[in-house]
Amino acid sequence: MRKSAVEALGTRAAILDRSVAIASMEGLEGLTIGRLATELSMSKSGVLGHFGSKQALQLAVLGRADEIFRAEVWEPARPAAPGLTRLRVLCEAWVSYLERQVFPGGCFFVAAAHEFDGRPGPVRDAVEARFDAWRERLAKEVRRAVDAGDLPAGTDPGRLVFELLGVAMALNHATQLHRDPHAATYARQAMKARLG
Amino acid sequence: MRKSAVEALGTRAAILDRSVAIASMEGLEGLTIGRLATELSMSKSGVLGHFGSKQALQLAVLGRADEIFRAEVWEPARPAAPGLTRLRVLCEAWVSYLERQVFPGGCFFVAAAHEFDGRPGPVRDAVEARFDAWRERLAKEVRRAVDAGDLPAGTDPGRLVFELLGVAMALNHATQLHRDPHAATYARQAMKARLG
């Protein structure tokens, strides 16, 4: 049955939400049109028609995952004062997002990075762009904190962001592979050691 | 043509070496019997006959990758004095292994962890066991260093190992996704900040 434009948007949103859930566990390549169609009680061509190709679907799924990440991690820090205070709120929201397993298979972008870092193309480029944006988001608050004298004057923003990313990755890894209940505590201690 | 037992062992080793190279870029699931057969100028059944199933092949590939990791990272630290000295050598070998991209697609085990952490089974268990062994290897030297008074008495070995893993993961990520030339420098600085 053909659907109205409004209904089609709802269908598209439903496809993307299901895709995020599947790809979080199976990866963006393990996400298949056939499985999506079965789980949504649609035909394969009905699913594919919304995107045109699997690659376009993968890019749309990345976009949806990014909306979720921003709502969970960027947004809670908006009211906080710029600089060290906001940086701390960002990092706590980040740890909380990983601890609560907002994506059931762990951080969507870390998984996508490992899946696509060796495969040139638009998907790889999109994943890298998301990380660039997030690293710059963090670096901006680091620079503000240094300028305000809330972090040591010699702080290298690139290196501090590198270390914060490492803490988050270790937390993601310990949560997903080892199901380690101490990991979030370790992560908070490690963040605090760097941000006071 | 049927081969002698010695020749068969050579063939098996050749399959595993090629498998490690492919799986490093494409993942253990992206490693397919058909591609292996083509690249090795063998039939699919010729490849599969050495292992019996794809899962058995994946486990054998993990074993081969582990041999390489131990030769590259564990072995250089054997002559070093137990405790902080050996821990530093282990970490430098670890950083060097990531910097030199011993596996062309980045650390084999980190990639496998992300690929399989959501898929219960023998492959996931094997990946987890390799990480457990490596974490315990590091923790043992941390405890020795604390006992010797070379690390602060209050050091939590679990937390320090967690942080070292984070540094290594951030280095792997920056190298593979961002091709960041500063990453190894950041990683060495971060290791040094924790190990003096």
Next chain:
DNA sequence: CCTACCGATCGGTAGG
């Protein structure tokens, strides 16, 4: 949004 297809490829098996 559907049915009905396409060629390609997957892991795996039978039999030699």
Next chain:
DNA sequence: CCTACCGATCGGTAGG
């Protein structure tokens, strides 16, 4: 170690 095959599934298309 091979050829020859199996059913299942892949992404995608034609036509409605």
